Amino acid sequence: MNGRYRKEVESLKERLRLREAELSLYRNMEKLYNKRFDVDRVLGILADVLKDAIPSEDVFVIVDTDACGIEIAPLTSGRFAKRGGQKLATLLEERAVEEGRLFYDDRQRVMVAPLKVRRRVCGAIGVGVDGDIRERARILRLVSGQLSSLIEKRSVFNALEEKVAQLSALHEVGSLLVSTLDEKVVRERAISSITRLIGAEAGSLLLVDRDRKELYFEVALGEKGERVKTIRLKLGEGIAGWVAKYGKPLIVNDVTKDKRFQSRVDKYSKFKTRSIICVPVRIKDDIIGVLEGINKIDGDFTADDLSILELFSNQVAIALDNARLYKEIRDTFYATSEALADAIEKRDPYTGGHTERVLQYSIAIAEELGLDEKTRENVRFAAVLHDVGKIGIDDCILRKQDRLDHKEQDIMKTHPQLGAEILSHIPHLRDVVPGILYHHERVDGSGYPEGLEDGDIPVIARIISVADAYDAMTTTRPYRKALSKDAAIKELKRCAGTQFDRAVVNAFVRALKKGLRR
Numbered sequence: 001m002n003g004r005y006r007k008e009v010e011s012l013k014e015r016l017r018l019r020e021a022e023l024s025l026y027r028n029m030e031k032l033y034n035k036r037f038d039v040d041r042v043l044g045i046l047a048d049v050l051k052d053a054i055p056s057e058d059v060f061v062i063v064d065t066d067a068c069g070i071e072i073a074p075l076t077s078g079r080f081a082k083r084g085g086q087k088l089a090t091l092l093e094e095r096a097v098e099e100g101r102l103f104y105d106d107r108q109r110v111m112v113a114p115l116k117v118r119r120r121v122c123g124a125i126g127v128g129v130d131g132d133i134r135e136r137a138r139i140l141r142l143v144s145g146q147l148s149s150l151i152e153k154r155s156v157f158n159a160l161e162e163k164v165a166q167l168s169a170l171h172e173v174g175s176l177l178v179s180t181l182d183e184k185v186v187r188e189r190a191i192s193s194i195t196r197l198i199g200a201e202a203g204s205l206l207l208v209d210r211d212r213k214e215l216y217f218e219v220a221l222g223e224k225g226e227r228v229k230t231i232r233l234k235l236g237e238g239i240a241g242w243v244a245k246y247g248k249p250l251i252v253n254d255v256t257k258d259k260r261f262q263s264r265v266d267k268y269s270k271f272k273t274r275s276i277i278c279v280p281v282r283i284k285d286d287i288i289g290v291l292e293g294i295n296k297i298d299g300d301f302t303a304d305d306l307s308i309l310e311l312f313s314n315q316v317a318i319a320l321d322n323a324r325l326y327k328e329i330r331d332t333f334y335a336t337s338e339a340l341a342d343a344i345e346k347r348d349p350y351t352g353g354h355t356e357r358v359l360q361y362s363i364a365i366a367e368e369l370g371l372d373e374k375t376r377e378n379v380r381f382a383a384v385l386h387d388v389g390k391i392g393i394d395d396c397i398l399r400k401q402d403r404l405d406h407k408e409q410d411i412m413k414t415h416p417q418l419g420a421e422i423l424s425h426i427p428h429l430r431d432v433v434p435g436i437l438y439h440h441e442r443v444d445g446s447g448y449p450e451g452l453e454d455g456d457i458p459v460i461a462r463i464i465s466v467a468d469a470y471d472a473m474t475t476t477r478p479y480r481k482a483l484s485k486d487a488a489i490k491e492l493k494r495c496a497g498t499q500f501d502r503a504v505v506n507a508f509v510r511a512l513k514k515g516l517r518r
Contacts, residue, residue, distance in 0.1 A: 042150060043075045046143050050127050051077075053139045058128030060089035061147070063115060064097075067122035069155035078128065089126065096124035102141060104133055111136060113144035117152045191219045191291075194312055198277065198305040200293030205281070205316075206233070206240050207289040215244055215290070231265055238262035239276050243290045249279040249310060253300040277301040281313045283321045291316065333428070337384045344390050347398055354471055359383040361467035361508065364516045368507035375460070382435030382460050386468065389419030389436070413448050416440055435460030439468060444498045454501075462501040466492065466508050469500070485512070 058078035102113040112126040195203035204220040236245040255261040278292040362383035420437035438461035441447035473488040496505040
């Protein structure tokens with residue numbers, strides 16, 4: 001009786017210990033569910049629970065990273081940490097994947113349970129067992145179930161986090177693309193962003209040359225980008241050429257197995273291509289080029305990468321088309337402005353080329369002053385149109401070969417106001433008008449039409465004032481000879497601080513020293 005009683009007591013103690021192990025597991029799982037868990041920490045906790053509950057030092061956890069969607073390093077302890085034990089653990093994991101159920105290998109005295117994510121076996125957890133199999137199976141099932149649940153939770157969370165990051169990046173890129181109408185900026189931002197979005201080592205944008213029926217590298221990022229840009233492909237040649245010809249996207253994760261791959265590009269650029277993802281860039285039904293990512297940094301290009309790239313290519317196409325249309329409109333506007341200025345110049349045979357020279361000088365000054373792109377564009381328009389008001393001046397004054405009398409000078413001084421009035425009806429030129437209206441103001445306040453002083457004079461007007469005066473001084477008129485370049489510069493410097501802005505004069509002198517010609 002005493003012996004049987006002792007056995008029953010030991011059995012109850014063992015069952016109590018197992019229940020305590022279960023409670024410990026539940027407490028740990030509750031903590032893990034309340035925060036984003038660290039995989040190594042979770043496996044360590046579970047291994048400790050198993051070691052206490054079974055008890056056993058022989059534990060392994062093997063998870064298929066591709067199957068579960070997150071990277072989990074194998075965990076081994078006891079005999080499974082040894083070389084032969086690691087091989088045994090792998091074999092047992094393969095068996096668990098095949099059978100998809102908990103089993104006990106009596107030869108190795110190991111109990112193994114599969115790990116399932118989205119009803120798919122993605123690995124196994126095993127433990128060496130001595131003693132009651134049934135009670136220990138309860139613990140192992142609980143542990144494997146909790147681990148499977150946490151892996152699935154983390155996998156889903158990682159996938160959502162990645163999607164959010166991709167959509168956030170896509171939105172950011174889209175905002176950047178529509179924030180500029182500069183085609184070069186659009187293209188460079190496009191490729192820089194796409195390589196980051198899909199995790200590629202390099203990327204490129206190839207555009208179609210319709211006349212030559214070829215693709216050329218408009219933008220190529222990566223170590224050999226500049227060298228690659230000298231290469232051209234026939235439509236249909238290479239993977240990019242095939243995409244451009246047939247308008248179908250491609251993923252090639254091993255280019256050595258694809259006959260369309262052109263190794264000559266790698267030979268010339270000395271760049272090793274392993275994988276390519278490539279999509280057409282369309283404007284309406286017209287394929288204007290292709291976007292490609294080269295060499296996935298981590299793993300292979302996927303269908304998700306392709307979806308992102310296709311969505312991104314649509315944004316790039318829209319941005320490129322907007323930039324193209326804006327450039328056409330802007331160029332047309334420039335041409336119209338220059339034609340108008342040329343028509344006015346033809347009324348005065350003694351000022352031929354004046355507008356072109358003032359434009360050249362003004363742009364050089366703006367660049368020397370480091371003005372932003374928008375201001376430089378306004379400088380260009382103002383320089384071209386600064387004398388447009390002369391269209392309202394009578395020919396007998398405009399074409400007079402002698403000096404103007406006081407009355408005629410007063411009439412001539414109305415040309416800035418006339419020009420501003422004419423151009424004020426064009427909304428696009430509202431930032432240009434002040435440069436035209438005030439380009440005869442002086443920093444000492446003695447200019448016209450309003451007698452503005454120094455800081456009240458717009459910078460565009462101050463630039464054109466110097467450029468206009470320099471060209472007037474270096475141009476021969478019927479009533480006086482032109483000054484030499486040195487004499488004109490000396491006069492500009494003498495009048496700096498009274499008639500002209502000193503910083504503008506200094507910037508112009510620096511530009512002339514750098515090789516700007518009369």
